[in-house]
Amino acid sequence: MNPFKYGQIVQDKDFCQRPALIKRLSDVIEKGQNVYIQGERRIGKTSLICECVRQLKKHRLIYIDLLEVKTSDDFIKRIIAAIVSMEQKSGMVEQIFKKLAHIHPTISFDPMTGMPTIGFDGSIPFSQDSIHGILDLIYSYHSKQRSIVVVFDEFQDILNLKNSKEVLAVFRSKVQFHSDVSYLFSGSVCNKMVGIFSDPDSPFFKSATSLSVGPLDKDNFQKFLSKKFTLGKRTVVQEVWDRIFEICSDVPGDIQQFCDALWDISTKQEQITIEHIPMALETIFAHEFKGYETTLKIISGQQLQVLTGLARMGGKAPTSAEFSRGLGGIAVSSIKKSIERLINLKVVFYIEEEYRFTNPFFRAWLLFKSL
Ligand SMILES: Nc1ncnc2c1ncn2[C@@H]1O[C@H](COP(=O)(O)OP(=O)(O)OP(=O)(O)O)[C@@H](O)[C@H]1O
Ligand SMILES: [Mg+2]
Structure with a gap:
């Protein structure tokens, strides 16, 4: 079976260790400090957080994904859904239903999987009380014996809310009283994250320490991936590794996707050489070209020229x-x-003084097509 994983959180045996970052984040969490974590897409932010909490063992994770959040109602519902999800795991859903009776939660079960889905009747209007109420609810799960870690992933999307400044201010005013709980704010659009935490006009100004997630150590990651090929009775020459890391600008998610394609086009006992690279790229293009074409349809001729440039x-x-x-x-x-x-x-x-493709395979496709 193909051992490479991408487009998902990786933990435990699937996680290539990052001892220095795990140590720093663990220290922050154990001290109940707040931290904002930033790094480019698919670099491994969410996996780092989940793996760190998993290794700490004593902490419970409340994970709130704010990707594309658009309204304060949606914002609050996502927090509630995260609490419900945590309680589902410990079979305590009824208790949370009691605590939330005032906002009329509903429950339905997926006929195929039997998994419960939580909904809410009507909308939850934004007010200081509603945000404070929900953060107090989060805090009620915290105890000395079992600390909680609250993660707001893709936190920069809170700026999508029409009243984002007000929401941030109300939010911040409560978080600062939960001094023994660690709040983690993670995000990938760096300038927006920096704006929230470093702009003196922002309610979150200097409210959290920062942690940057960069690429994995190349030697370690190469060894980690090589081992997977070896277990599948394949070898990879060094030149191929260098090329993969270069094409993918060292981004782990893209590297794993590349390895996944190389695995698919190779067989047991095979040595993977530089000749395999175009074949692997073609299988990736076959999966992704519709997306590339959609982009080409919505940009002008001149924008395409600049892009190919x-x-x-x-x-x-x-x-x-x-x-x-x-x-x-x-x-x-x-x-x-x-x-x-x-x-x-x-x-x-834009990163490290250069403009880079969000998807390195789109760049490779443009070059391949000589557009
Ligand atoms: N420590 C790691 N070991 C192995 N693979 C990793 C590691 N970190 C990240 N990856 C690879 O990168 C992919 C993306 O990881 P993750 O979702 O944690 O990144 P992210 O920075 O949160 O991305 P996004 O910005 O898209 O949310 C994983 O599916 C995996 O392929
Ligand atoms: Mg993520």
Whole structure:
């Protein structure tokens, strides 16, 4: 069976250890401090948090995903759903239903799996009381014997709420009294996260220490992945590893996806060499090309030119005269506008002084198609 995992949280044996980060995060959690965790997409933020809490053993995790949250009602419901999910595991759903009677929760069961789904009648209007009430409910699960760790993942999406500043202010005013509970705020859109925690005008200014998640140590991660190939009676030459890490800019989720494709196109006893790389890429393209084409349909001809320029010439100096010449002399101001649009569409992002493709395989596809 293909041993590579991507697009999901990895823990335990599937988690390539990051001792220094786990140690730092454990210390923060044990002290009940708050921390904001940032790093690029698929770098391993959520897995790090889950693995860390798993290793701590004594803590319970309340995990709230704020991805694409749009209203304060949805925000509160997601927190409640996270508490219910934690209580489902310990069979205490009835108790939580009693505590939440005022907002009329409903329960239904999936006919196939028998798993319960929680809903709420009507909406929960935003007020200081409703946010404080829900945070007090969270706090009621905390005890000296069994601490809780509260995780708000994709926290930057709280800025989608129309009244985000007010929600953040009310939220912060309560969190600061839960001084023995560790709140973890994780997010991938770095400038937004920095804005929430480092802008003096933000209610969360200096309210949490920061922790950056970068790539895994290359040697360790390569060993971790090699072992999986070896168990499946395959070997991988060093040149291939170097190429994979380069194509994927060291991002673990993309590297695992690449390994997954290499596994699928190889057989037992085979040595994987540089010739396998195009074949592996083609299998990835076959899965993803519809998404690439959708992007091409919604961008202008000039934006496509800039995008392919970034694929060919890299994203370190797209406003240089040389880059402009490489695109047949497109004005620098037009290049800037195109890049802005590509960032808004989340096709590229800015990191470490360069514009990079959010999906490295899209870049490889553009080069492969010579668009
Ligand atoms: N420590 C690790 N060991 C092995 N693989 C890892 C590790 N961390 C991340 N990965 C790989 O990266 C993928 C994404 O991990 P995860 O979801 O934790 O990242 P993330 O930073 O939270 O991503 P996103 O920003 O998309 O939420 C995993 O499915 C796995 O393939
Ligand atoms: Mg995540």
